[in-house]
Amino acid sequence: MLQGEGALTLRDRVEQHLQAIYHDISLDISFTEFADDLLGLMRLEVDENTPLQHTNHWNQCDTILITYGDSLLATDEKPLVTLKRFLDDNSEGLLSAVHILPFYPWSSDDGFAVLDYSSVNEALGDWSHIGEIAAGYDLMADLVINHCSSRSLWFENFIKGVEPGKGYFYTASPEDDLSSVVRPRTSPLLKEVETDEGTQYVWCTFSHDQVDLDFRNPEVLKQFVSIVRQYLDEGVRIFRLDAVAFLWKVPGTTCLNLEETHEVVRLLRTLVEHARADAVLITETNIPNRENLSYFGNANEAHCVYNFSLPPLLLNTLVTGDCSYLKQWVMSMPPAQNGTAYFNFIASHDGIGLRPAEGLLSDEELDALIVTMQSFGGHVSYRALENGENRPYEINIALYDALQGTVDGPDDWGLERFVCAHAIMLGLEGIPGIYLHSLLGTHNDHQRVENTGHARSINRHQWNLDLLQEALEDTQSSHSRVFSRLKALLATRRRQAAFHPNATQFTLHLGSAILGFWRQSMDRRQSVFCISNISPQPQPLNLRDINLIDAHQWQDLIGGEVYESHDQQLELRPYQTLWITNLPDHR
Structure with a gap:
């Protein structure tokens, strides 16, 4: 949180952000007016209540699917x-x-x-x-x-020198010191463009069709x-x-x-x-x-x-x-x-x-x-x-x-x-x-x-x-x-x-061919030992090596096997994963 934030209005907070961003830039607008413009665009009140901080907006039920909008196609x-x-x-x-x-x-x-x-x-x-x-x-x-x-309207207007778009794109000179610039492409950084205000060199981190x-x-x-x-x-x-x-x-x-x-x-x-x-x-x-x-x-x-x-x-x-x-x-x-x-x-x-x-x-x-x-x-x-x-x-x-x-x-x-x-x-x-x-x-x-x-x-x-x-x-x-x-x-x-995203995690040391880590629920009631054979050869595992607590019965959530002995010798199949827990899986 920002210093002294508890006494600040939302406008104050936004102003502080703007002052930090534009600290060495001369603006034609005051920071207060700038903040009010942003709050107006977001339809927020100046004294809007601050949401609770350090709140998890997720749990173990959350999984995000990543896809293009047209990865799946059907006729008509x-x-x-x-x-x-x-x-x-x-x-x-x-x-x-x-x-x-x-x-x-x-x-x-x-x-x-x-x-x-x-x-x-x-x-x-x-x-x-x-x-x-x-x-x-x-x-x-x-x-x-x-x-x-x-090819956006903004860039077309940048070339014409009209709004919206005028001054929207970053330009530099080939004479500038750009030797330290880090970027993920091999194409030239600057693209020469003829505008109504003369030749300009626009900055293109990724490609010449993607103008910064x-x-x-x-x-x-x-x-x-x-x-x-x-x-x-x-x-x-x-x-x-x-x-x-x-x-x-x-x-x-x-x-x-x-x-x-x-x-x-x-x-x-x-x-x-x-x-x-x-x-x-x-x-x-x-x-x-x-x-x-x-x-x-x-x-x-x-x-x-x-x-x-x-x-x-x-x-x-x-x-x-x-x-x-x-x-x-x-x-x-x-x-x-x-x-x-x-x-x-x-x-x-x-x-x-x-x-x-x-x-x-x-x-x-x-x-x-x-x-x-x-x-x-x-x-x-x-x-x-x-x-x-x-x-x-x-x-x-x-x-x-x-x-x-x-x-x-x-x-x-x-x-x-x-x-x-x-x-x-x-x-x-x-x-x-x-x-x-x-x-x-x-x-x-x-x-x-x-x-x-x-x-x-x-x-x-x-x-x-x-x-x-x-x-x-x-x-x-x-x-x-x-x-x-x-x-x-x-x-x-x-x-x-x-498996809550913020549940405790500790790494286990089971050799170079077995990856293991321990997760514990935030209320400390459930433990899950995640153990994977990451090799193409069977790997031995003694449950004693992961220190299962004797007071609990332990079960593999993936295969369903219940372990009666906490000193049991197992053989992990190539690429087999165990999720060993002290709580039964309620399906």
Whole structure:
């Protein structure tokens, strides 16, 4: 909380945020007027009551499905209608929330070059379809806040020098010191543009069709506050702040994670939580682990941060059969304060990021992982370093194919390895997010890569719903087996208080081939020992090694086995996971 916050009005708090953001910028408006404008856009009163702090807006029943609006297609039906129909017919109440990736009109990057933030892409449906999904599921939407399309009305107006758009985009000079700028692409940072005011060089962190907005201009902030208000009105509860780490630029710096960026997140947190007490901000910051954690602030910035280090570390663990790096990282992660949580995922619409593994995996480990993934049909995307060299940025591959084997090559344990990955993720402290194509066991889509020319398309398959339903009804298909196994894990997880996202977690030391950690419910009544064999060989386990309390009867929640002796010797099958609890599972 801000110093002296208890005596401050909401206007005072907003003013403090604005003063911290624009401390060295001369504005044509007073901070009080600026604050009143933002409160007006959010329809908030100056003396609005401050929501209770350190409140968890989630529990063990929460799982977020990640999907594009058009990942499922049916004849003569808008894709958003198809998506809701699939969820209603197949999720069985196991998915509490849906993250629909950018559903706005766009020009490139599968939605992340937004043409119009206030509209729904007509090819997907309209706001009524979004509202129907929001009525049945918590809706997570992208606030693509760092940049928008070079073909947007805003950018066209920027070129013409008229509103809205005049002064909306960040410009720099090729003579500026940009040597320290960190970015995830290899294309030139600056794009030369002819405007009515002459030649300008606009800043493009990602691509030349994605032009960075200039938040030094108060009108840009006002626009996004207005957009946030509209999304709340349309039923959005969870906001994903896309690429927010790059928001504020100062030449001569890295232009990454600057203090002004953090203050913008704090401001949005203040406004959003006053507008809807259970609204949630999630920062999407694909950066090294320590920097990523900084977006929690002092429980006053993001409610949740993407746990970006988990995908590469877990993938490395399962293809090498050695959990040492993953275990070391799990031990190092600080417990999230109440009111904050980790957002755990192991696959998404993007690739498996390698920057979050920097300092956690050696260069040799990363090189071996890349070679293995390429042998399984994956691609590698690169970023430019300040010395002009290119460095691997992410691995592009469908997770099911990424786990088809080990560093020794493909084997027959792919399905078990894939399920093991999800069992580990579902057991860890945090809120789980499952990518639709992982839930369905979708394979690499090489044809889509060939059609689009983009490596990320490999994991962005579009399913015909009729063909998908046939695959799911065929109990022998890999899609059906994945779907049923993951749904069973989700059903079990949501019944366990020890899997609350903020429940206690301690790491167990069971050797390099067995990953183990202990979860305890917040009322301390339930314990769950999560134990996974992460190797292709059977592994011995003596229950004595995990110190089960004699006063309790212990049961494996996944397999159902009851352990009569606390000194029992077990043999874990390759990639088998046990969730051993002291409380019976009430199905």
